[in-house]
Structures are given as structure tokens and as C-alpha cells.
Amino acid sequence: MLHKKIKLNDTAFVEMYIPDSMISYGVNRKWPAVVICPGGGYMISAIKEGEAVAMQFLAKGYACFVLRYSTFIKDRESYYNESSEINENGYYPSQILELMETLHIVHENAEEWAIDKESIFTIGFSAGAHIITMEALRWNDDSLLKQLGFKPKSAELKPKGCILCYPMLNAKIDTLSNLDLSEFQKDSVNECLHKSKTPNSEQIEALNVENYLHSDIPEFFIWHTTEDIVTNAEDTTSLVKKLQEIGQPCEYHLFKKGRHGLACGNKQYASKDTDVNNTIGMWLPLVFNWMGEF
Secondary structure: OEEEEEEEEOOEEEEEEEOOOEEEOOEEOOEEEEEEEOOOOOOOOOOOOOHHHHHHHHOOOOEEEEEEOOOOEOOOHHHHOOOOOEOHHHOOOHHHHHHHHHHHHHHHOHHHHOEEEEEEEEEEEOHHHHHHHHHHHOOOOHHHHOOOOOOOOOOOOOOOEEEEEOOOOOOOHHHOOOOOOOHHHHHHHHHHHHOOOOOOHHHHHOOOHHHHOOOOOOEEEEEEEOOOOOOOHHHHHHHHHHHHHOOOOEEEEEEOOOOOOOOOOOHHHOOOHHHOOOOHHHHHHHHHHHHHOO
16 A cells, blocks of 8 residues: 655645555556545644545545645644634635645546546545535636646546535534634634635625536535534535536435534544444445445
8 A cells, every 4th residue: 555645835735545556466456536625614634534534435445635734723732722823824715726736636646546537536524525515616717726836637626526524515604603612713714714804795605615506516425414513404405405406416414413523433533432423424335335326
């Protein structure tokens, strides 16, 4: 297996896990791939939504690329005691551009890494799902493409499919009334996303993924839980309805139980008993089935 980190800039990198191409003596194959974007509210990068997820997909024969994109807060711990240092690379939409760069790198090295360029998926958790959704819907958006340091070839920035896990789909931070967020934390998220502590309605709507739907987009696999108080399953259901309205197929699973941020829900990466949820863990066989149908 090939395992290494690729630096994108001073505050972002990609960690790759690629199986050997030789699967038997004299027999080689190319691997489908998945680019994984952890959550963390654009402020930090969730640990259990990176390697823990990659291990699941690696075991099913996927080359995995965990994107540790530029987060707004440099030091994870400082976000909770309000002594944080702001990362100048961490303003939106740098995260989308870094995802685009990652997809470009995978395509550019596909032959060397034995990657099937026609089978590259993206997966995002919470805020990471916002990033991959925006990229999937705006993969050919000139306003983003002109900010890149390379010229994309054909449709290389359009994933084959996108997997959204308890997604953040808009920037309505004030709706998170059930969370005990400090004013500092709310201000930080707004600064990151809008460069303003008091964004207006137009700025907020600019980050609503529903405003970017069109016909030439990847297919989606989406799951959420009704108990999630961090991101809103009603927003997810609304997106699914909009996808249906434009004739875009998707697969959607709304689980009854399960808090936000459970990732794979398995015991191997559980820091406490409540992190284990076997029902939530069913999204993995469901998504592998969906990926195999393409």
C-alpha cells in the first residue's frame, strides 16, 4: 500500500492510502477512489471523519484521499478557550479550491497510482459535506475556476458521485439554537464564511447549496438522522426534494436515532460508549451498494 501526505499549502494537505495495483501474480487492476472531507464547522478538522472512514473504504477496494483542508482556526484547542489564532488561508471558499486541487492531483497521477479516473467519488461529513456539495454543483463555475493555479482538463473536477453524511447545507448559523455556542464561536464561523460577523441575507443565501442546482451534476447518496441538533435533517430533505424536481436521481436515508458526528458509528474509533451506533453504521453497506450500481 502507498501511504503518504501531499502538501497543498502551508495549512492544507492530503493524506493518501492507495492499495497495491498487483492483486495477484501478473494481475493488476485500477482502483476506484474517494476523496474524504471531514467536518468541523470550517473551524477545525474532525479526527474520526478522516482515517477512520478511509479504513472502511480501503477495505472495500477504494483508494482513499483524506483532505485536511485549511480550517479557520489554527489550533484546535484554542477554539474552545477563545485564544485562537486565525488562519488567513481558512476563509471560504479556499476549502472548495483545495478540494478541486485534490481532484486535479488524483487525475494527474491516476496512471502512476493505478486509479480509475472514471470512478472518483467525494464524501463529506457535516461542514465537509457543504464543501463537497458546493464543489459538485460548481465544478464548472468560472468564478471559482479562475481562482485556481491550474487549468482543469475536461470534466476532471466533476466527481462520479457524492456522499453526504449529516450535511451542513447552508450558512444559517443562528438556527443552531440547541447548541451552546459562544458569541466568539458564532462570530468566527460567520467571519470564515462571510468575512463579516453580521452577514446580510444575500451573503447567507450565497452559501445555500440549493441555489446552485443544475442538470450537469453528479449523483448523490445522502444520510442524516432526525435526532441531529447540529445540522438540520429538514434542510437535507429539502435538498432531496429539489433534486427530484430537476430529475436528478439520489439515494436518501433518514435514520430515526443517532446524534451528530458519529461518522462510522463503530467501536474501533469510539472514544466513549455513545459513539457506537450499529444502526448508523448501516450507512456503509448501503453506500457501497450504491457505489457499485454506477
